[in-house]
Amino acid sequence: MTPVKLYPSPPEKVYLFGTCLIDMFFPEAGLDAVRLLEREGIEVIFPDDQTCCGQPAYTSGYHNEARAVARAQLGLFPEDWPIIVPSGSCGGMMRKHYPSLFAGTADEARAESVAARVYELTEFLVHVCQLKLEDKGAAEKVAMHTSCSARREMGLADTGPALLAQLGQVDVVEQERAAECCGFGGTFAVRHPQVSAAMVEDKSQAIEAAGAQHFVTSDCGCLMNIGGRLAHRDSGVSGEHIASYLWRRTS
Amino acid sequence: MSQPVEIFTPQQFHRQAQDALGNPQVRANFRKAMDGLMVKRRDAFAEWQLEELRQLGANIRLRALSRLPDLLEQLEERCEANGIRVHWAEDGEQACRIVTDICQQHGARSVIKGKSMVSEEMHLNAHLDKAGIEALESDLGEYLVQLNEQTPSHIIMPAIHLNTDQISDIMHERTGTERTRDVDTMTAAARAQLRERFMAADVGVSGVNFAVAETGTLCLVENEGNGRMTTTVPPVHVAVTGIEKVVEHLADVPPLYALLTRSATGQHVTTYFNMISSPRRDGEHDGPREVHLVLVDNGRSRIYQDDELLDTLRCIRCGACMNHCPVYTRVGGHTYGTTYPGPIGSILMPHLLGLEATQDLPTASSLCGACGEVCPVKIPIPDLLVRLRREAVGEGEGNVPGAGVKRSTREVAAWKSWQWLATHPSAWRGTTGIIGKLRGLAPEHLGPWTEYRSAPKPAAVSLHTLIKRRRQEDQS
Numbered sequence: 253m254t255p256v257k258l259y260p261s262p263p264e265k266v267y268l269f270g271t272c273l274i275d276m277f278f279p280e281a282g283l284d285a286v287r288l289l290e291r292e293g294i295e296v297i298f299p300d301d302q303t304c305c306g307q308p309a310y311t312s313g314y315h316n317e318a319r320a321v322a323r324a325q326l327g328l329f330p331e332d333w334p335i336i337v338p339s340g341s342c343g344g345m346m347r348k349h350y351p352s353l354f355a356g357t358a359d360e361a362r363a364e365s366v367a368a369r370v371y372e373l374t375e376f377l378v379h380v381c382q383l384k385l386e387d388k389g390a391a392e393k394v395a396m397h398t399s400c401s402a403r404r405e406m407g408l409a410d411t412g413p414a415l416l417a418q419l420g421q422v423d424v425v426e427q428e429r430a431a432e433c434c435g436f437g438g439t440f441a442v443r444h445p446q447v448s449a450a451m452v453e454d455k456s457q458a459i460e461a462a463g464a465q466h467f468v469t470s471d472c473g474c475l476m477n478i479g480g481r482l483a484h485r486d487s488g489v490s491g492e493h494i495a496s497y498l499w500r501r502t503s
Numbered sequence: 504m505s506q507p508v509e510i511f512t513p514q515q516f517h518r519q520a521q522d523a524l525g526n527p528q529v530r531a532n533f534r535k536a537m538d539g540l541m542v543k544r545r546d547a548f549a550e551w552q553l554e555e556l557r558q559l560g561a562n563i564r565l566r567a568l569s570r571l572p573d574l575l576e577q578l579e580e581r582c583e584a585n586g587i588r589v590h591w592a593e594d595g596e597q598a599c600r601i602v603t604d605i606c607q608q609h610g611a612r613s614v615i616k617g618k619s620m621v622s623e624e625m626h627l628n629a630h631l632d633k634a635g636i637e638a639l640e641s642d643l644g645e646y647l648v649q650l651n652e653q654t655p656s657h658i659i660m661p662a663i664h665l666n667t668d669q670i671s672d673i674m675h676e677r678t679g680t681e682r683t684r685d686v687d688t689m690t691a692a693a694r695a696q697l698r699e700r701f702m703a704a705d706v707g708v709s710g711v712n713f714a715v716a717e718t719g720t721l722c723l724v725e726n727e728g729n730g731r732m733t734t735t736v737p738p739v740h741v742a743v744t745g746i747e748k749v750v751e752h753l754a755d756v757p758p759l760y761a762l763l764t765r766s767a768t769g770q771h772v773t774t775y776f777n778m779i780s781s782p783r784r785d786g787e788h789d790g791p792r793e794v795h796l797v798l799v800d801n802g803r804s805r806i807y808q809d810d811e812l813l814d815t816l817r818c819i820r821c822g823a824c825m826n827h828c829p830v831y832t833r834v835g836g837h838t839y840g841t842t843y844p845g846p847i848g849s850i851l852m853p854h855l856l857g858l859e860a861t862q863d864l865p866t867a868s869s870l871c872g873a874c875g876e877v878c879p880v881k882i883p884i885p886d887l888l889v890r891l892r893r894e895a896v897g898e899g900e901g902n903v904p905g906a907g908v909k910r911s912t913r914e915v916a917a918w919k920s921w922q923w924l925a926t927h928p929s930a931w932r933g934t935t936g937i938i939g940k941l942r943g944l945a946p947e948h949l950g951p952w953t954e955y956r957s958a959p960k961p962a963a964v965s966l967h968t969l970i971k972r973r974r975q976e977d978q979s
Contacts (some may be wrong), residue, residue, distance in 0.1 A: 272925075275965050275966040275967060276935050276938065276939075276962065276965060277959055277962055279962045279965055279968075279969050280962075280969075282966040282970075283970070286970070286973075298970045300967065300970075300971075301928035302928070303924070303928055303931045306925070308921070309921065309922070310889070311892070312892060312896070312918070313865075313889065313891075313893040313895060313898060313899075313909075314896060314915075315893055316898055317918045317919065320926055321921075321922055321925040324925065324926040400869070400870075400872055401872075404871070404872035404873070404875070432829050432871075432873075433869045433873070435829070436869065437869025437870055437871065438870075439866075440866070440868065440869040441952065442950075442951075442952065443866045444517070444520065444830075445950070445954070445955075446520060446521050446524050446951070447520050447524065447830055447833055447834060449951075449954070450524050451829050451830075451833065451869070452956070453955070476959045477956065480957045481956045484953075484956050
């Protein structure tokens with residue numbers, strides 16, 4: 253049985269773990285996450301020494317290197333505040349894999365503590381903040397792509413769509429095979445580029461065929477992959493991180 | 504021939520994947536079939552408490568595996584008491600010799616086979632052929648694949664890579680059946696061809712779905728009746744199974760059967776469910792005079808030694824992981840070049856063949872988790888893929904043959920550099936700052952990535968810098 257997660261009341265402060273892809277490629281998404289949280293009256297602490305959760309090395313089998321990088325993050329969240337991660341895959345890494353990565357080491361307790369305090373952004377906005385959104389944007393059709401990690405590692409298939417559903421002018425369109433992987437998979441896209449390309453092509457076509465003007469996702473890996481494919485074939489459909497989309501339409 | 508017959512090898516996954524992706528027929532056949540199977544599974548489970556049933560299935564398998572050596576001894580004892588002769592084989596070669604010896608003792612020239620993946624794994628047909636014994640597959644899909652001189656591309660639906668037109672061509676060219684698109688006509692023709700062979704066969708060979716230790720019963724799940732014919736018509740029946748297929752109690756079978764059929768084809772029950780507990784007894788009118796059971800290890804006891812990898816042996820061979828795998832759906836089963844393709848094959852075959860032969864397979868997954876989500880006995884397939892990636896680069900426990908084969912100086916150096924940067928925060932910030940400033944020089948072409956996608960462009964200013972500026976604004 254999947255354990256039922258009990259959510260606390262909104263805290264005074266949270267930590268933000270920005271993720272390396274957001275840091276380098278989509279920094280506005282990180283800032284928009286901060287804005288959304290601050291608007292709820294929550295102070296956001298961004299530890300300056302954060303770099304990467306360690307997932308790329310972890311999924312490639314290089315666990316000694318992954319552990320060294322993950323260990324460097326463990327000390328960045330000393331107070332008992334929630335850790336907000338605007339990414340299902342980094343969130344999944346920290347919540348699900350940190351405990352096993354540090355099992356039997358001196359860092360086990362710290363890893364368990366971090367894992368227990370990690371929330372994916374949309375999860376936190378829905379379940380803890382119980383966010384209410386007022387849509388100020390124009391009418392449009394949008395497709396939601398929930399990352400496989402958010403969907404299956406974190407069990408969060410519904411939180412992104414729940415937020416979009418609050419936007420009065422937004423029509424969330426149903427794409428075919430919504431639960432299917434977009435083909436990014438970190439180093440998978442590099443090791444098996446042709447298979448990955450076939451997957452992202454099908455995903456892009458499904459989003460277009462659903463009549464979407466934009467697609468929104470909770471993960472920057474998927475955003476880079478699907479967005480890159482759509483741009484490559486000059487599609488009119490563009491992608492955006494859900495934090496940026498929500499902030500843009502409600503501010 | 505309707506198409507050239509190719510030999511697929513696991514070492515060639517990469518090239519074979521490219522070929523498969525370039526073959527619209529293969530892609531269309533698999534997409535259509537897998538989409539259908541996903542819908543069928545979903546509908547079959549709609550009325551069930553799926554999660555509770557999966558947990559029950561996982562528990563039954565884990566309990567059986569936790570007592571595997573004892574249960575195998577109990578199974579042997581009960582089978583022998585029932586009159587079934589039990590043989591032990593350490594590897595595929597030995598298992599083939601045992602089956603061949605049994606055939607030769609009865610002067611057999613022809614063997615009729617029910618579907619058995621372990622017999623594929625040990626290359627039984629080729630072995631029998633060398634001994635001058637003809638083995639004919641009687642499962643319709645296996646029969647078609649055999650006619651086409653191919654291997655199965657799926658463990659439940661061996662001929663799923665072929666469409667109706669291709670099957671019509673194969674049957675016409677290999678058996679003289681009239682060219683037709685009518686499935687019933689083709690099925691009837693195959694039935695007529697096979698029926699004669701059942702009656703003429705000297706020995707019947709089958710697989711086993713569940714071997715019950717408590718009672719010495721061999722359970723066989725099938726839809727076409729060929730399994731029942733194979734195990735009752737010839738005077739001798741040889742059942743071949745991997746040692747992991749044993750379950751403790753007869754009561755363990757119904758939940759596993761319910762999970763197996765629904766996960767595999769979306770069926771609530773199959774047309775036939777055979778329970779074989781002995782040879783023909785005095786006064787009985789049918790059934791073989793002799794029943795043999797061959798218990799095949801072939802690397803399984805090595806998996807059994809490792810607490811994590813052991814979970815691979817829970818598998819009940821339903822194929823749901825293949826049906827839901829976005830990689831398998833794109834490239835098809837032959838691309839893997841292994842007896843068991845798809846996610847389960849990618850975690851099982853490295854044990855059976857070693858990592859040198861199968862080094863691409865653990866990486867042939869985006870770790871999307873669909874396989875683990877649908878597995879009826881909750882095998883953590885994504886975690887096991889990661890474990891095998893560790894073994895391949897030499898950071899695992901070294902319990903898989905060929906561990907460390909993928910470790911390359913270049914890749915290690917790259918990860919070590921990444922590790923250094925990600926553990927020196929000021930160097931990290933400096934580097935992302937420089938990358939942002941030089942973004943105008945970012946390459947437009949990044950190897951295979953940009954053949955299909957626009958190159959990602961680093962942001963001018965990193966999140967670290969944006970946050971820093973914001974703090975400064977707040978203070979001023």
